[in-house]
Amino acid sequence: MAKGVTLRDVALLAGVSSRTVSNVVNGYAPVSEATRARVQQAVDELGYRPNVLARNLAAGRSGQIAVVVPYLDTPYFAELLQGIIRAARVQGYNVLIDQTDGDAEHEKMFLSRGSQQLLFDGVIFSPLGLAQSDLAARDPALPLVVLGERVSDGSFDHIGIDDVTASREATEHLLGLGRRRVAAIGDQPYRTGEAAQLRTRGFRLAHERAGIPVREELIISTPRFNRSDGATAMAHLLDLEEPPDAVFCYSDLVALGAMHTLAARGLRVPEDVAIVGYDDIEDGRYSNPSVTTVSPDKRMIAETAVERLLKRIGSPAPVPGREIRAPHQLITRASTIGQERQPDREHQNVHHG
Amino acid sequence: MAKGVTLRDVALLAGVSSRTVSNVVNGYAPVSEATRARVQQAVDELGYRPNVLARNLAAGRSGQIAVVVPYLDTPYFAELLQGIIRAARVQGYNVLIDQTDGDAEHEKMFLSRGSQQLLFDGVIFSPLGLAQSDLAARDPALPLVVLGERVSDGSFDHIGIDDVTASREATEHLLGLGRRRVAAIGDQPYRTGEAAQLRTRGFRLAHERAGIPVREELIISTPRFNRSDGATAMAHLLDLEEPPDAVFCYSDLVALGAMHTLAARGLRVPEDVAIVGYDDIEDGRYSNPSVTTVSPDKRMIAETAVERLLKRIGSPAPVPGREIRAPHQLITRASTIGQERQPDREHQNVHHG
DNA sequence: ATGAAAGCGCTAACAA
DNA sequence: TTGTTAGCGCTTTCAT
Numbered sequence: 001m002a003k004g005v006t007l008r009d010v011a012l013l014a015g016v017s018s019r020t021v022s023n024v025v026n027g028y029a030p031v032s033e034a035t036r037a038r039v040q041q042a043v044d045e046l047g048y049r050p051n052v053l054a055r056n057l058a059a060g061r062s063g064q065i066a067v068v069v070p071y072l073d074t075p076y077f078a079e080l081l082q083g084i085i086r087a088a089r090v091q092g093y094n095v096l097i098d099q100t101d102g103d104a105e106h107e108k109m110f111l112s113r114g115s116q117q118l119l120f121d122g123v124i125f126s127p128l129g130l131a132q133s134d135l136a137a138r139d140p141a142l143p144l145v146v147l148g149e150r151v152s153d154g155s156f157d158h159i160g161i162d163d164v165t166a167s168r169e170a171t172e173h174l175l176g177l178g179r180r181r182v183a184a185i186g187d188q189p190y191r192t193g194e195a196a197q198l199r200t201r202g203f204r205l206a207h208e209r210a211g212i213p214v215r216e217e218l219i220i221s222t223p224r225f226n227r228s229d230g231a232t233a234m235a236h237l238l239d240l241e242e243p244p245d246a247v248f249c250y251s252d253l254v255a256l257g258a259m260h261t262l263a264a265r266g267l268r269v270p271e272d273v274a275i276v277g278y279d280d281i282e283d284g285r286y287s288n289p290s291v292t293t294v295s296p297d298k299r300m301i302a303e304t305a306v307e308r309l310l311k312r313i314g315s316p317a318p319v320p321g322r323e324i325r326a327p328h329q330l331i332t333r334a335s336t337i338g339q340e341r342q343p344d345r346e347h348q349n350v351h352h353g
Numbered sequence: 354m355a356k357g358v359t360l361r362d363v364a365l366l367a368g369v370s371s372r373t374v375s376n377v378v379n380g381y382a383p384v385s386e387a388t389r390a391r392v393q394q395a396v397d398e399l400g401y402r403p404n405v406l407a408r409n410l411a412a413g414r415s416g417q418i419a420v421v422v423p424y425l426d427t428p429y430f431a432e433l434l435q436g437i438i439r440a441a442r443v444q445g446y447n448v449l450i451d452q453t454d455g456d457a458e459h460e461k462m463f464l465s466r467g468s469q470q471l472l473f474d475g476v477i478f479s480p481l482g483l484a485q486s487d488l489a490a491r492d493p494a495l496p497l498v499v500l501g502e503r504v505s506d507g508s509f510d511h512i513g514i515d516d517v518t519a520s521r522e523a524t525e526h527l528l529g530l531g532r533r534r535v536a537a538i539g540d541q542p543y544r545t546g547e548a549a550q551l552r553t554r555g556f557r558l559a560h561e562r563a564g565i566p567v568r569e570e571l572i573i574s575t576p577r578f579n580r581s582d583g584a585t586a587m588a589h590l591l592d593l594e595e596p597p598d599a600v601f602c603y604s605d606l607v608a609l610g611a612m613h614t615l616a617a618r619g620l621r622v623p624e625d626v627a628i629v630g631y632d633d634i635e636d637g638r639y640s641n642p643s644v645t646t647v648s649p650d651k652r653m654i655a656e657t658a659v660e661r662l663l664k665r666i667g668s669p670a671p672v673p674g675r676e677i678r679a680p681h682q683l684i685t686r687a688s689t690i691g692q693e694r695q696p697d698r699e700h701q702n703v704h705h706g
Numbered sequence: 707a708t709g710a711a712a713g714c715g716c717t718a719a720c721a722a
Numbered sequence: 723t724t725g726t727t728a729g730c731g732c733t734t735t736c737a738t
Binding site: 006007008018019022026050051053054055056057058059060 | 730731732733734
Binding site for chain 3: 016017018019020023030031032035054056057058059060118
């Protein structure tokens with residue numbers, strides 16, 4: 001299986017000790033230029049490649065980080081993951097991906113087991129089923145970076161956009177268009193629905209500031225943030241006596257699902273109902289119509305998450321947890337402002353948030 | 354960091370040798386019921402967890418498999434990955450995910466390096482940039498399962514659907530609807546475009562059998578299979594003197610992109626142009642209209658891939674490579690047959706392929 | 707600046 | 723059935 005060229009082979013050929021070879025390979029410590037060259041040549045000649053497993057065992061680390069997300073096939077996470085994998089690889093780290101399906105037990109397991117087993121050195125975690133308290137109860141030695149809406153308790157880093165502000169802006173955009181019966185799809189008024197609740201707060205805030213009363217019957221709860229939830233909720237809204245003339249959806253998938261129902265009922269977007277989504281996934285750019293959306297800076301989130309996690313891993317002393325706000329924008333597209341320019345072109349107006 | 358309860362600690366407490374503990378933990382070999390119980394108790398008492406790294410180093414394996422895909426954020430791959438991760442986890446294997454962006458060099462690297470380093474024990478590979486010849490030139494000791502359209506040369510397993518047949522059926526569906534100017538978007542008439550070429554073959558075959566001439570100007574090549582390719586190609590088709598009345602798209606993303614352009618131009622699907630896609634990604638089920646598509650059995654593909662790979666990994670003697678055909682279906686939806694039933698329901702007619 | 711040698715925690719060949 | 727022990731390939735402390 002393995003080629004089997006070991007450090008010792010190199011050492012023998014170069015006529016030095018394995019210690020020196022190790023130093024050369026890792027770029028450690030003082031090695032004279034002469035020996036370094038000799039060792040390097042032996043390495044090349046033998047085609048030596050360090051055995052990662054052995055290295056990690058000796059070093060007491062795994063060289064891997066875990067990324068735990070609720071769903072892998074959700075475009076938002078897929079896009080985020082891509083960025084994380086890239087950033088980690090640059091630092092010589094491998095990424096272990098795990099999908100929890102939002103199951104709290106599964107998520108909890110990840111915060112305890114695994115680090116002991118030296119399977120990974122740290123975790124980037126996007127919790128769904130887990131409440132804030134579970135997060136606090138974790139193995140405190142496990143370097144952790146949390147994505148999404150939980151708030152840091154000081155023992156880990158948290159990266160996320162300002163959901164309340166973003167949601168307020170999205171709703172204000174709708175109200176600014178003259179819509180007065182604005183609905184919200186995606187509220188989750190229970191223990192683990194923090195993300196949703198923040199968005200609902202922004203939704204209410206926009207109404208408050210505009211002096212327009214919130215119509216409670218237009219706030220729809222959904223179990224998840226996917227297409228079918230959006231489709232179902234929209235159908236419900238349309239069956240009301242006074243259906244909405246705009247909808248703020250808590251994810252682009254929800255928006256896509258809602259638009260599906262609207263089209264099926266023969267309603268036009270945005271003429272009859274304007275739609276705003278959340279996440280800025282690629283799907284929303286090519287849907288009919290394309291979706292106005294809250295766009296978090298995913299790249300920044302991914303890179304910062306990796307950077308912070310590696311910092312934690314590398315530091316012997318506990319690193320104080322930081323709250324990190326990622327920037328976001330409201331990108332207006334056809335689902336609220338209609339076809340404005342050349343349809344085949346990329347058309348988006350950006351409001352900085 | 355690690356709790357530090359080792360095999361020896363357990364052995365000491367149980368009053369047996371580490372060998373015996375190892376046997377108990379791994380369920381190996383003969384252990385008397387009495388000692389087994391004693392050891393188990395010691396394990397529980399100490400909260401012992403085997404150190405995976407050490408185990409793998411000693412056993413000469415990594416306990417991980419790599420999955421190499423061109424793009425992570427492509428829904429088709431994301432959905433497939435999910436199945437692979439699940440299946441692998443059940444067998445106690447971790448999954449390392451890598452994205453190549455279709456870069457041939459990157460892909461090639463994966464076939465040589467890494468196995469030596471004991472980073473992974475085998476690879477499930479979905480090549481894009483890589484030609485058949487590159488595949489043959491790999492490290493023959495690396496257990497390999499290839500997904501997609503390359504054909505096995507006997508040294509690895511290959512799993513894929515029958516692209517020619519699937520494409521023929523998709524095209525026949527369009528012709529059967531009475532469409533006579535059927536276009537194809539996604540051909541790739543160059544070295545590494547095997548997948549695309551098979552689909553074009555099916556496209557032609559359907560025309561042949563129906564006695565309808567293929568209009569060469571309606572076969573459009575695209576660099577990739579994504580939305581923007583579809584959007585651009587569709588725009589080109591619509592600018593022809595005689596635009597098509599139906600399009601067979603080589604992926605659902607292409608179909609979605611094409612539909613975006615159609616909507617922008619004010620054309621109706623399927624009345625003006627009928628659309629068939631490929632892959633059956635979730636997006637296509639909630640798009641407006643929903644997309645008729647070739648649906649590969651992703652679950653079967655994922656599970657079989659893992660099963661075959663682990664079989665290879667576990668076998669000391671080389672396992673002869675197999676060509677495995679996964680089943681597929683043509684799922685007809687609104688993009689070809691219009692809104693048939695209740696719009697909020699799942700509506701799909703299945704043709705077994 | 708470099709060498710010698712003791713592990714990292716586990717598996718498995720060899721004995722008993 | 724169970725114990726002894728020699729590694730797996732590397733890092734790293736302690737010498738030199």
